[in-house]
Structure formats: structure tokens, C-alpha cells
Amino acid sequence: MQPKAVWALIITGAAGFMAALDNLVVTTALPSIRKDLGGALEELEWTVNAYTLTFAVLLMFGAALGDRFGRRKLFVTGLTIFTAASAAAALAPGIEALIAARAVQGVGAAITMPLTLTLLTAAVPAGRRGLAYGIKGAVDGLAVVGGPLIGGTLTEHLSWQWIFWLNVPLGLALIPLARLRLDESRAENARLDLPGTLLISGGLFGVVYGLINANAHGWTSPQVLTALIAGSALIGGFIHHGFHNKRPILPMRLFRSRAFAGINAASVFMFLGMFGSIFLLSQFLQNVLGHSPTEAGLRMLPWTGMPMIAAPLSGYLADRVGSRPVVITALALQALGLAHFALVMSPDVSYAAQLPGLIVSGIGMGLFFAPAAKLTMSSVRPAEQGIASGANNALREVGGALGVAVLASLFSARGGYGSPQRFVDGLVPALWAGAAAVALGAAAAALIPARNAVRAVPAAARRDISHPTARY
Secondary structure (H helix, E strand, O other), X not given: OOHHHHHHHHHHHHHHHHHHHHHHOOHHHHHHHHHHHOOOHHHHHHHHHHHHHHHHHHHHHHHHHHHHHOHHHHHHHHHHHHHHHHHHHHOOOOHHHHHHHHHHHXXXXXXXXXXXXXXXXXXXXXXXXXXXXXXXXXXXXXXXXXXXXHHHHHHHHOOOOHHHHOHHHHHHHHHHHHHHHOOOOOOOOOOOOHHHHHHHHHHHHHHHHHHHHHHXXXXXXXXXXXXXHHHHHHHHHHHHHHHHOOOOOOOHHHHHOHHHHHHHHHHHHHHHHHHHHHHHHHHHHHHOOOOOHHHHHHHOHHHHHHHHHHHHHHHHHHHHHOXXXXXXXXXXXXXXXXXXXXXXXXXXXXXXXXXXXXXXXXXXXXXXXXXXXXXXXHOOOHHHHHHHHHHHHHHHHHHHHHHHHHHHHHHHHHOOOOOHHHHHHHHHXXXXXXXXXXXXXXXXHHOOOOOEHHHHOOHHHHHHOOOOOOEO
């Protein structure tokens, strides 16, 4: 690769690592945070979901800001916000302050994350993008599933605050590098869609808020019903807006492409099952099996380490055999791994019994990211790759936020923290639900047409495809 492409890969990879890491870095620190700052299950959920929710609802807006005002400029702005919010989270005196800082972290990540793929795509020649996506996918995948190990190690040997301090020197180093080494770019005739942003932001917040509070207040309580109904109505308004507005933040016509619709549905289901399961499994290893935060992270290492091997291989396979079969295989393996956990789970389950599920889940995780990115970017016009990247990342984070909310609700309905057996009673049905969600993702990926990218894009857009021979 040319030096410009290498620098783009390093900078966007490191920025993506920070944003992805903070999705789940708090999971193994939750018992320590609860002990230090207090908080019920609902507040612990918000330490995860305050980040994923603001991340999800503002990702498309972040991509649109980059298209309008300059991708490098907004990338640096997002890094600055994320770094400052990380320091605020480390200094938080109480659970409410921590949740607020996590929400601001999500804002910074929402601006930064969708631009990583756009900036990388612009810097890397089309013939090498599969390899570049594979390397970046390995880094992103390591961050997502490596969060429990990194968070556990820092929590045990330093303090939980260090899971946030870690971002500060890295962010301070990346900000000047981005200004010096990345080229500025904008999308032609880009403009902001504030009504669309407000509709989707309010809608997603209402639905996730209702799910998180359902067990504490009851599914039929006024505040839960109001949140769910209002959120659903706003999301419906956003969909209508996307069909009928001339320049919506997310043009619904993109979903006429089976490739774009299929990979986004697969991403939602994959992150729903994965995020919710890791949120509960990390606590199971500590609260039930009695492992320290570091020990819990180390025992998940077969899961966290596999993406480093599988993700670069997935990029190569996507270039050779197509992205669709790789994505389907990845999701099938992930579902199989979660189902194995559900089958063997007990208050005294041995590590040997857990190991097959960890390995299979890790391979599935690692195989997913690169071909999913390639499918997303090849299913739209080059001028729309920024918003496509933002939409895909947003829908992933929506899946993650819903996963924590839905699986935690299932856990609370059937079990709780009262005893090891009660924890397992809630964990098993939640894991089955996670496995089912990922299996639905595999079914959605199977609907992606196995044909050339040019055929999956509406005819009017074909003239803009830079590489019409790229295969799924």
C-alpha cells in the first residue's frame, strides 16, 4: 500500500479501536463500579447504553456533518469530544455523572466512527480495500470483544477509572496525526437533515428507555408504555420522512437494494445477540464463578483473540469467494457458540465446558466485520458511502443497545442477582434469545443476492460505481 493508505489505516484503525472498545470495556468493571458508585441493574445498564444509544442515534448525523463540513475536520472534532468525555468519565464522582460522561463519549464516537470507513475507502486503492477492511475489521473486532479483558485487567490492577484514562493519551496522539496525514474531503451538495435526526434520535431513545425500565416499573406502567409508543411513532415518522423528503439523512430508497437491506438487518441481529450476551456473561464469570476482573477477561481470551486471526482471513476470503457466504458462515458460527453456552450453563460450569463456545463465537465474530463492511460500501453509490457507513454503524449500535435492554429484561424476568442458581436461571433464556437473534441475522444475510455489486444497486446509480466487477 502507498504511505497515504498506510497512515489512513493506522489512524482510522486506532480511532475505531477506541470507539469500539468503549462499547463493552465497562462490562467486567460493572461489579467494581457498582461497589464504588452504587447503582441498581437499570443504572448499570445505562453505563453501557448511555454510550451505545447516543452513539447509535447520532451516527448518521455525524456522517452527514462530515459530508457537509469536511470529513477530516469532523473526524478531529469527534476525537476531541471523545477524549475530553473519557477524562470526565474517569473523574465522575457518582453514577449519574458517569452515565452523563458516557453519553458525551457516545456523541464523540458517533462523529468519528462513520468517517473512519469513508476516509479509509478514499485513501486505499479499490483493489486493496478488501485487505484494508480486513485489517481494520480485526482491530475493531478485537476492541469489541477485547473490552472485557482490557477493562478487567485495568480495573483489578489499577482502578475502573483507568478504562477511561486509557483513551486520553491515544486521543491526544491521534488528533495532530489526523490533521497532518489525512486528506480533507466533502460530499457534493451535502446538507443536514435536522428533522430526520430529531425523529430517529427521539424514537430510538424512547424504545430503549422503555425496554430498560420495563422490569423496574412494569410493562404496563404509564412511563414505559408512553416511551415505547412514542418511540415507535417517532421511528415510523422517520421512515415516512426517509421516503418522502427530498434529502433525508437516511434515504429509504437505499433499502431497495437487497444487499444493503440484508447486511444491515444481519448487523442489527448480530450485535443484538452479541452485546446482550457479553453484558451478562462477563458478570456471570465474576458474580457466579467468583473470578476477579482480570481472570474473567482472561477466560474470555479465546473469544477475544480469535478475531485477530479470523478477521484478516475474512477480508481475503471476501475478495476471493465473495462477502455473502463469509457473512452467513460468521453469523452461523456465532449463533452456534451462544447456543453452546446456553446448553452447558450451570452455577459450577467448568472452563473446559465453556471453551468450545468461546472459540466458535470468536471465529464467527472475526469473520463478520470485513465482508460486512465490503457489502455495505459496494451496495451504494460512492457519493453515498458516507451515509451508508453511518447507517450501518448506527444500526449495529441500535442492535447493541436493544441487545443489552432485551436480554437484561429476559434475565430479570426469569432470574436475578440473589444467588448463583437464580443468576443462571435468568442467564440461560437470555443466551437462547441471543443465539436466536444471531441466527436471524444469518437468515437475513442469506437473502443478499449472490451476484455482482452493480446489479444490486438501482440502475440510475450504476454509472457511479467505481468498480462494477466487485463481487459480493
